[in-house]
Amino acid sequence: MQEKTYHELLQKSGGVKVNRCKVFVFGMAETGKSTFKESLQRGLVAALLQGLSKPSSQEEPHHPTPGVDVGTFHIPGVGEVSLWDFAGQAEYAVTHSMFMDAENTVFIVLYNIMDDSETQKLQVHWWLCFIKSCNPNRQPDVILVASHADKVSRDRGLRQAAHLLQLMTLEFKDHLRISDEVFLMNCRETRTPEMDRLKKLLAKMKMAMSEHQRQMPKLCAEIIKQLPSWCKKKCSPKCPVLRWPGYVEAVKEIDPLVDEEFLRKFTILLDHQGEIIFNCPTSSDPIIVLKPNWFCTDVIGPMMAPVNFPIPRLARTSEGYVTRAEIQRVFQDVADIDLLITLLQEFQLCHTYNGLEFIFPGLLTQTMPSDKWQLTQEPKVVYFGKQVQCADSTDMFSSGFFPRVQTRLMRELENHPLLWRDGAKCADMNVEGLIKLSPDSRAVNICVRSAQGDKVQCGKMLQQLEIIIADVLYDCSPGTGTVENVLTARALKEHREEFYSYGKEEISKAAAEGGTTPHPTLGFTEQVSDLLCREEEDLLTRNRPELVQTLRHVEPILDHLQTCGILTIEECDVIRANGTPQDRARALLDTVGTKGEDALQVFQSVLREVEPRAADLLMSSMMSTQRTDEPQGIEDQLTRHRPELVRSLSHVEPLLDHLQARDVISTEESDIIRTRSTSQERARALLDTVGTKGGDARDVFSAVLEEVNPEAAEMMLST
Numbered sequence: 001m002q003e004k005t006y007h008e009l010l011q012k013s014g015g016v017k018v019n020r021c022k023v024f025v026f027g028m029a030e031t032g033k034s035t036f037k038e039s040l041q042r043g044l045v046a047a048l049l050q051g052l053s054k055p056s057s058q059e060e061p062h063h064p065t066p067g068v069d070v071g072t073f074h075i076p077g078v079g080e081v082s083l084w085d086f087a088g089q090a091e092y093a094v095t096h097s098m099f100m101d102a103e104n105t106v107f108i109v110l111y112n113i114m115d116d117s118e119t120q121k122l123q124v125h126w127w128l129c130f131i132k133s134c135n136p137n138r139q140p141d142v143i144l145v146a147s148h149a150d151k152v153s154r155d156r157g158l159r160q161a162a163h164l165l166q167l168m169t170l171e172f173k174d175h176l177r178i179s180d181e182v183f184l185m186n187c188r189e190t191r192t193p194e195m196d197r198l199k200k201l202l203a204k205m206k207m208a209m210s211e212h213q214r215q216m217p218k219l220c221a222e223i224i225k226q227l228p229s230w231c232k233k234k235c236s237p238k239c240p241v242l243r244w245p246g247y248v249e250a251v252k253e254i255d256p257l258v259d260e261e262f263l264r265k266f267t268i269l270l271d272h273q274g275e276i277i278f279n280c281p282t283s284s285d286p287i288i289v290l291k292p293n294w295f296c297t298d299v300i301g302p303m304m305a306p307v308n309f310p311i312p313r314l315a316r317t318s319e320g321y322v323t324r325a326e327i328q329r330v331f332q333d334v335a336d337i338d339l340l341i342t343l344l345q346e347f348q349l350c351h352t353y354n355g356l357e358f359i360f361p362g363l364l365t366q367t368m369p370s371d372k373w374q375l376t377q378e379p380k381v382v383y384f385g386k387q388v389q390c391a392d393s394t395d396m397f398s399s400g401f402f403p404r405v406q407t408r409l410m411r412e413l414e415n416h417p418l419l420w421r422d423g424a425k426c427a428d429m430n431v432e433g434l435i436k437l438s439p440d441s442r443a444v445n446i447c448v449r450s451a452q453g454d455k456v457q458c459g460k461m462l463q464q465l466e467i468i469i470a471d472v473l474y475d476c477s478p479g480t481g482t483v484e485n486v487l488t489a490r491a492l493k494e495h496r497e498e499f500y501s502y503g504k505e506e507i508s509k510a511a512a513e514g515g516t517t518p519h520p521t522l523g524f525t526e527q528v529s530d531l532l533c534r535e536e537e538d539l540l541t542r543n544r545p546e547l548v549q550t551l552r553h554v555e556p557i558l559d560h561l562q563t564c565g566i567l568t569i570e571e572c573d574v575i576r577a578n579g580t581p582q583d584r585a586r587a588l589l590d591t592v593g594t595k596g597e598d599a600l601q602v603f604q605s606v607l608r609e610v611e612p613r614a615a616d617l618l619m620s621s622m623m624s625t626q627r628t629d630e631p632q633g634i635e636d637q638l639t640r641h642r643p644e645l646v647r648s649l650s651h652v653e654p655l656l657d658h659l660q661a662r663d664v665i666s667t668e669e670s671d672i673i674r675t676r677s678t679s680q681e682r683a684r685a686l687l688d689t690v691g692t693k694g695g696d697a698r699d700v701f702s703a704v705l706e707e708v709n710p711e712a713a714e715m716m717l718s719t
């Protein structure tokens, strides 16, 4: 949340100090998470009694955790924490993604030291990638804990655990703050030196967090106090859920003058703290789940339960649907069915076309049969495709990503798509589209074809699918680094087993040097014009996720665009009617996107005035589009990487000194730059000034940057 908003909230309500953090416990099934969690909470007396009542060597029966078990506990030596125990079965990972983006959280990853070392490595690596995919720019605290210490020789176990820790720390050092302490423990025991050491570390991390933690507005503290009584008095007995009007009414009993806009912001804060779950659907009132554990265990537990799990689970028809009657059967004791169905749809976990049969993409098990996308003999057929690929070994698409893409396809495409666990097929007019996950789930391939050779319609569908993927990636896997490739049209046409691609770089280079590109492994050469169905990529799609995030307040932009005659009053109203800032931003971009080149220019200048960061993003899109046929100079690099440069040039002072000393900029120019009030504005002014200078001056700028801010220099020089 932006500082300014936070400040407003505090002023409005007064603040109280928060002394609580969240602890998430992850690990594959039966690694010992629930056992560990119990031992962690156990007080001295209970621990002594446990020691007396049964020897620690005695095996306990395994009770698998359904979904996520959430609760607030007092951990001796640590204090109050909100503890989240995430089920280890792969089926549940789809819904885990919903909660993994977490502030003020310590992530504990548990693994079993009895597993062979390759299994341990794969499991821990998978969880770390998952954590990273949901937590960009945060470097969350992570602790690795090896369980079943009592089953291995201590020396060997410690050596193994230390080795694994070293490997993971090296690989994830830029993304996660993995503690350098090795923990190898018998999770069933509380009074051990390892458990004491772990608690000390948790206490230290909690303390460090609380120092940085901002105060919580008083009204939030009051709402937390009231939650149990609201569950009893204000909700239906089976569903601790309130829709927005009921919630506002309840809060007005605490503060009759509460402003709804502020209340929304307070409620987002409560969601971040794990006190409630707050969902703002686009088409209806927000929903507030007052007891996260009800949703995480009672709902998600049966909903995603694997086969043979000892709880009721949703049976599916042979087509993979879940019927309304089946939902009724499984959930009748824990939820009101209508409300539950609304909730699941609003959380984008399922979709229905007729109100009777529901498709839960996260439950699909069948892979796409090969006969669903077959070779065609049509002489005019054209194929185009893009690929979004994980960039680094630490990247993965979070488990919720692909099912969410499928829900969006069902909601947004006019014709019903066909869905499988690893693919989706859609059709519109004379074009067919295919979205296919690679077998290792590290790439999404998007392919469109038209038997009639309709390049324009192919372009439209490809763009629509790309937008959905970019939006979902940003919403539920924002920490995943990706690269975009262009699929080879010829390999698509030949229906090869695998997808083959060119890097964007290769395509740009080929476009600049004659328009053909040889494929590095397939041995043929293709025309660039046969690979791209849109001559000029839509500028508004390129940096769309970032633009959506930046355009938080569309109101002033709408005013300007209306005044300039770009948007009508009706269009502005339709944009305003969207429920969340992101959806308003998306609607704005979509509408402006239909208005043509001149409107885009006006939009760019309006943004320059009211939302300079968004204007930077748009500008960098334009530059990267032009990149294909222009030689790359430093001016291009200054513009193309402008948003990143503006962000990393937070201290222009040393740069100004160097540039002045080398006569690149004058004292007056430096002074003008210094007068700008924010660090971003100073950075922008500096880039603008250097941009007006000749090539030599810009070379000096590049050299100076390398000296005083190597990170920014590297960014600028990267393509």
Ligand SMILES: Nc1nc2c(ncn2[C@@H]2O[C@H](COP(=O)(O)OP(=O)(O)OP(=O)(O)O)[C@@H](O)[C@H]2O)c(=O)[nH]1
Residues within 6 Å of the ligand: 027, 028, 029, 030, 031, 032, 033, 034, 035, 036, 059, 060, 061, 062, 063, 064, 065, 066, 086, 087, 088, 089, 147, 148, 149, 150, 151, 185, 186, 187, 188
């Ligand atoms: N000997 C020994 N047994 C353990 C240890 N930790 C857990 N167990 C046993 O391993 C089994 C699985 O433990 P749980 O804590 O239920 O595992 P979990 O990770 O919560 O499993 P899910 O809920 O299915 O994801 C139980 O029988 C525990 O008693 C340990 O450190 N040593």
